[in-house]
Amino acid sequence: MxxxxxxxxxxxxxxxxxxxxxxxxxxxxxxxxxxxxWIMVAGVLVLLMQGGFxxxxxxxxxxxxxxHVAGKTIFTVGLCSLIYWAVGYGLSFGTEASExxxxxxxxxNFLFDPSxxxxxxxxxxxxxxxxFQLAFAAVSLSIAWGGFAERAKLSSYFIYxxxxxxxxxxxxAHWIWGGGWxxxxxxQDYAGSTVVHLTGAMGALAATILLKPxxxxxxxxxxxxxxxxxxxxxxxxSVLLLWVGWFGFNAGSALSVGDGFFGYVAFNTQLGxxxxxxxxxxxxxxxxxxxxxxxxxxxxxxxxVAITASCAYVEPWAAVVIGLIAGVLVYFxxxxxxxxRVDDPISAMSVHGAAGVWGTLANGIFATxxxxxxxxxxxxxxxxxxxxxxxxxxxxxxxxxxxxAFAASFVLLWIMKKVMGFRVTExxxxxxxxxxxxxxxxxxxxxxxxxxxxx
Numbered sequence: 001m002x003x004x005x006x007x008x009x010x011x012x013x014x015x016x017x018x019x020x021x022x023x024x025x026x027x028x029x030x031x032x033x034x035x036x037x038w039i040m041v042a043g044v045l046v047l048l049m050q051g052g053f054x055x056x057x058x059x060x061x062x063x064x065x066x067x068h069v070a071g072k073t074i075f076t077v078g079l080c081s082l083i084y085w086a087v088g089y090g091l092s093f094g095t096e097a098s099e100x101x102x103x104x105x106x107x108x109n110f111l112f113d114p115s116x117x118x119x120x121x122x123x124x125x126x127x128x129x130x131x132f133q134l135a136f137a138a139v140s141l142s143i144a145w146g147g148f149a150e151r152a153k154l155s156s157y158f159i160y161x162x163x164x165x166x167x168x169x170x171x172x173a174h175w176i177w178g179g180g181w182x183x184x185x186x187x188q189d190y191a192g193s194t195v196v197h198l199t200g201a202m203g204a205l206a207a208t209i210l211l212k213p214x215x216x217x218x219x220x221x222x223x224x225x226x227x228x229x230x231x232x233x234x235x236x237x238s239v240l241l242l243w244v245g246w247f248g249f250n251a252g253s254a255l256s257v258g259d260g261f262f263g264y265v266a267f268n269t270q271l272g273x274x275x276x277x278x279x280x281x282x283x284x285x286x287x288x289x290x291x292x293x294x295x296x297x298x299x300x301x302x303x304x305v306a307i308t309a310s311c312a313y314v315e316p317w318a319a320v321v322i323g324l325i326a327g328v329l330v331y332f333x334x335x336x337x338x339x340x341r342v343d344d345p346i347s348a349m350s351v352h353g354a355a356g357v358w359g360t361l362a363n364g365i366f367a368t369x370x371x372x373x374x375x376x377x378x379x380x381x382x383x384x385x386x387x388x389x390x391x392x393x394x395x396x397x398x399x400x401x402x403x404x405a406f407a408a409s410f411v412l413l414w415i416m417k418k419v420m421g422f423r424v425t426e427x428x429x430x431x432x433x434x435x436x437x438x439x440x441x442x443x444x445x446x447x448x449x450x451x452x453x454x455x
Contacts, residue, residue, distance in 0.1 A: 035256045036125055038257050039255060042132060042251065046132070046139060049248075054238075057069045057345075058070060059229050059230070059233070059235035060149075060345055060346045061149055061345050061346075062227070064432025066230070066434065066442030067434040067441060068154075071438065083166050087165070089130060089134070090112065091171065092106055092169075093178045094109045094110070096108030104174075105170075105171060105174055129255075133173075139196055140196045140200040141161060141165065143204060144164060144203030145157070146344060146349075146352075151211055151429055152207070153420075153422060154437045159420070160207075164203060167412065168409055172195055172405060176195050182397055182400070186377060186390070187394065187396075188363040188367060189360055189397065190312040191253040192249070193309030194309065194398055195401070201351075202409060203409040204344070205349050205353065205409075206406055210410070210414060212423075214429070238297075246304045246308075250269045251265045251266040264312070267316065268319040269311050271323060272320070272326070273304045275326070275327060276300050276301070276324070277303060279299055280295050280299020280328070280330055284296070305356050306358050307319055309359040314367060314368065318366035322359060325358060326355045329350075330354065333354040334347050337350060360398050361398065364381050364382060364390045364391025364394035372390075378390055378393065
């Protein structure tokens, strides 16, 4: 114990030199410093997942839209940050609402103006918690962009970012994480299978329904054409970046170093992702005769999405099962959406929607009494003696949150469509959003100007 304390103190003195001059750093101060460091690192990992989303959407779509994908991602993360600071964080975690109103929405902390350091008795500074939660909101927003891909106006990204970051995401975050009514019911969503992933997927679903399919996706007889992405290497690299970032996503949600429980969460996260990748490749191989690479990549992401809700509540064998089922589910879900003419270029509805629903429901089956008690939320699942009580709470969560995210997004996007237009013209879509919205290609060497010669 003494050895561990000395090692921790040494690390803090290196990372926070000013502490060397403190006369008597308390155990509480050391604990707060370690917590703050871990949450900050986790928040950075989650923010870096935006690089994964850039590569995922770019690799899964056509080259003529590559620069647009990259640029709008950076732009919308910036805008989301401002809106979340001004409004979204207060609606998610504000504490000034009356007891009755607080069940549905938070009030307070608008234009968030935090103290410069942690106060007495706090486990971490509020500034770091804000950065961590902001990164989650930005991820949910980037998931929604899957339904906009290759056919939405740049102005629609601008308006929907404002609305999503202030009207859609914060409400659901408050219900489950901010002390709202689903939190009171014991809804178990450790790191956001519902709050982050299902919410983003429902935004994507609303968008792709209103935008309608891309030109050339479907034939007159209803059969689908494959519109292949232009770079599978980008897509594979994106999955690796997202996979690594997910350790910040899930393990960071422990919000403390404590007894090292975040390591158990990370352990289950890896098992869930592995199960998803393996199952997706095998199922695609079995049904199509080929081990499809995009399906395998989606399987890994589906496993990660599914284990996100349950990583702190289940035993390792259950994490594997959850990942395996997610990998199978994502394959058939993608086929289903294509059949009903929902054009989803990056499979957002399958990877984040279907897998998000499954991951949330899985807690109602596999959560153990010991782990539910340790986290302090909800009860054990069906296999551990609670009957169907926790499963019902989980079902309630996905239905209510999914319905709200879809309905709110659909109404807001429908109004946008009527007022300002939503989709680019046919000509703009054909030449690509790089040229039509930005005036240059994402790969500039492919643009040959009249009167110039190539080198």
